[in-house]
Amino acid sequence: MNDVFILGIESSCDETSVSIVKNGEEEIATVVLSQMDTHASYGGVVPEIASRMHVENITMVIEECLTKASMTMEDITAIAVTYGPGLIGSLLVGVTAASTLAYIYQKPLVPVHHIAGHIYANNLERKMEFPLIALVVSGGHTDLIYMKENYSFEKIGGTLDDAVGEAYDKVARVASIPYPGGPLVDKLSQQGKDTYKLPTPLDDDSYNFSFSGLKSAVINLVHNEEQRGNEVSKEDLACSFQTRVVDILSKKTMRAIDQYQVHNLIVAGGVAANSGIRSKLKELCDQSGVNLTVPSLKYCTDNATMIAAAGYFAYTMGRRAGYDLKAKATDPLH
Amino acid sequence: MKSLFIDTSTFFMNISVLEDKEVLASFHEEVHMDMASKIIPIIEELFLNLPFTIHDIDKIFVVNGPGSFTGVRVGVTVAKTMAWALKKTIVPLSSLEFLATTPVDTKYVIPAIDARRGYVYAGVYDRSMTVILKNQYMPYDELKSYLAEGTVVSYDVLEGKTTPHPDVSKIIELHKDDNGVNPHQLNPNYLKLTEAEEKKTKEE
Numbered sequence: 001m002n003d004v005f006i007l008g009i010e011s012s013c014d015e016t017s018v019s020i021v022k023n024g025e026e027e028i029a030t031v032v033l034s035q036m037d038t039h040a041s042y043g044g045v046v047p048e049i050a051s052r053m054h055v056e057n058i059t060m061v062i063e064e065c066l067t068k069a070s071m072t073m074e075d076i077t078a079i080a081v082t083y084g085p086g087l088i089g090s091l092l093v094g095v096t097a098a099s100t101l102a103y104i105y106q107k108p109l110v111p112v113h114h115i116a117g118h119i120y121a122n123n124l125e126r127k128m129e130f131p132l133i134a135l136v137v138s139g140g141h142t143d144l145i146y147m148k149e150n151y152s153f154e155k156i157g158g159t160l161d162d163a164v165g166e167a168y169d170k171v172a173r174v175a176s177i178p179y180p181g182g183p184l185v186d187k188l189s190q191q192g193k194d195t196y197k198l199p200t201p202l203d204d205d206s207y208n209f210s211f212s213g214l215k216s217a218v219i220n221l222v223h224n225e226e227q228r229g230n231e232v233s234k235e236d237l238a239c240s241f242q243t244r245v246v247d248i249l250s251k252k253t254m255r256a257i258d259q260y261q262v263h264n265l266i267v268a269g270g271v272a273a274n275s276g277i278r279s280k281l282k283e284l285c286d287q288s289g290v291n292l293t294v295p296s297l298k299y300c301t302d303n304a305t306m307i308a309a310a311g312y313f314a315y316t317m318g319r320r321a322g323y324d325l326k327a328k329a330t331d332p333l334h
Numbered sequence: 335m336k337s338l339f340i341d342t343s344t345f346f347m348n349i350s351v352l353e354d355k356e357v358l359a360s361f362h363e364e365v366h367m368d369m370a371s372k373i374i375p376i377i378e379e380l381f382l383n384l385p386f387t388i389h390d391i392d393k394i395f396v397v398n399g400p401g402s403f404t405g406v407r408v409g410v411t412v413a414k415t416m417a418w419a420l421k422k423t424i425v426p427l428s429s430l431e432f433l434a435t436t437p438v439d440t441k442y443v444i445p446a447i448d449a450r451r452g453y454v455y456a457g458v459y460d461r462s463m464t465v466i467l468k469n470q471y472m473p474y475d476e477l478k479s480y481l482a483e484g485t486v487v488s489y490d491v492l493e494g495k496t497t498p499h500p501d502v503s504k505i506i507e508l509h510k511d512d513n514g515v516n517p518h519q520l521n522p523n524y525l526k527l528t529e530a531e532e533k534k535t536k537e538e
Contacts, residue, residue, distance in 0.1 A: 092407065096374075099371075104419040327371075
C-alpha cells in the first residue's frame with residue numbers, strides 16, 4: 001500500500017496548528033502557534049481574541065508546515081481537521097480553511113473529533129494495541145473509554161460536573177496560583193506534603209467522576225484559613241488536592257482494566273502531562289503487567305499532529321466530510 | 335480579468351464570479367445560519383456552470399469588514415486560503431463602500447450596519463463614491479447631520495433606511511486597479527476591539 005500523508009489542522013481553542021503525519025504514526029512536520037501569552041494577560045482564553053488570531057495566522061502556519069516538511073499540497077493524501085468540540089469561532093477558522101484546501105486541491109476531507117486526536121497522540125509513541133482503556137483527562141474532559149479496536153469508542157464513564165483540568169484551574173485561582181494553573185499546581189505539589197484533610201471524590205462502583213465537591217472543599221479550606229489568619233501552604237494544598245485526584249483517577253482506571261480484561265492503557269489530553277498521574281499509573285501498571293502509553297509532553301497539549309494521526313485511521317476507515325462540514329462546539333466522541 | 339467576489343459580512347451573502355465588470359455567475363441571498371458550511375458548496379456550484387474553473391481566477395476580491403465578526407472571518411478565511419493555494423493576490427473591500435453602491439437620489443449615501451447599543455458601523459459617501467466621512471464605529475446619533483441630505487442604506491438599522499441593492503460590477507470597477515495584498519497579510523477590518531480588549535484598555 002502507498003504511504004498515506006495526512007495534513008492535519010487544529011484550531012479548537014487557542015493553538016493554531018498544522019501537521020503532516022505519515023501512515024498515522026510518523027510525524028513529518030508540525031507547527032504550533034500558541035496564543036497562550038496573549039490570553040494569559042486576561043486570565044484565561046478570550047474566545048473572540050482566539051478567533052481573530054486564528055484567522056491572522058492560519059495560512060502562514062499551513063505554509064510553514066509544508067516548508068518544514070519539504071512537501072507541497074500535491075504530496076498530501078487527505079486533509080484532516082478538528083470539527084469539534086471546542087470554541088465555535090475558533091473551530092470555524094480551521095474547518096473553513098480545511099474545506100477550502102480540500103476543494104482547491106480536490107483532496108478528501110476527513111473530520112476528526114478533538115478527543116479522538118488526543119487518544120491517537122499515543123499512536124505517535126508506539127502502535128496502539130487493542131483492546132485498550134483510554135483515560136482522557138483535559139480542561140474539558142474526564143472520560144474512561146473502552147476501545148475494542150481502531151476508531152471504536154465506548155464511553156464507560158465520565159465526569160458528572162467539572163472536568164479534571166477545570167478543577168485544577170479553579171483550585172489554582174482560589175490559591176492565587178497564576179494562569180495557567182494546572183501545570184503550576186502539579187509543580188507545587190511535588191514540593192509539598194499531603195497534609196490537608198480533603199474529601200475523596202465520588203468513590204463508588206461506577207466509572208464516573210465528580211470533582212466539584214473536592215473543589216468546594218479546597219475553596220472552603222482556603223477561606224477558613226484566611227479568616228483564622230493562618231497562611232495556607234500552597235505546596236501542601238497542591239499536594240493534598242493532587243493526591244485525591246490522582247488516587248481516584250487511577251483507582252477507577254485500574255478497575256476498568258481489570259473488569260474489561262484489557263492489557264493496554266493509554267492516557268490522553270492536556271492533563272496527561274501531569275506528573276502525578278503519569279507516575280502513579282506507571283507504578284500501578286508495572287505492578288499488574290499492563291502496557292501503559294502516555295504521549296510525550298509536546299503531544300499532550302493541543303496540536304495538529306494528533307489530529308493528523310487520528311485522521312489517518314478515520315481516512316482508512318472511509319470517513320469523509322463534504323465541503324459543507326460543520327464545526328460543532330459540542331459533539332459526543334464517535 | 336476573471337475575478338471572484340466574496341461578501342459574508344452581513345446576512346446577505348454575495349458570492350460572484352466576474353469577467354472584468356460583467357457578473358457571470360452570482361449567489362446573493364439571505365443566509366442566517368451556518369455561512370461557513372455553505373460557502374464552499376456555493377462557490378463550487380457557481381463554477382459548475384462556467385466555461386472555466388476556480389484555478390483560472392486572476393484576482394480575489396473579499397469584503398473584509400466591518401460587519402458580523404464571524405461572517406467576516408468566514409469570507410476572509412476562504413479568500414486568504416484560496417488565494418494562498420492559487421498563488422493569487424487579494425483585494426480587500428469595505429462592506430460599507432459596497433453598500434454605498436446602492437443607487438440613491440440624495441446628495442449623500444450613508445451605508446450603515448447595526449453594531450448594537452445605539453452604535454453603528456457607518457460611513458458617508460457622495461454619489462461619485464468619494465468618501466465624505468470615513469468608515470467608523472460610531473453612535474448612530476452622530477450621523478444626524480448628514481441625514482437631511484443623505485439616505486441611510488442598511489439591512490438592519492431601522493430608522494429611515496433604504497434596503498441595499500449593492501452593485502458588484504460597480505465596486506469591482508472602482509477597485510480593479512488596486513494593488514493586491516499578500517494572502518498572509520489579509521485580515522478582517524473589524525473597526526472595533528473585542529470587549530475584553532476595550533475593558534483592558536479602559537483599566538490601563
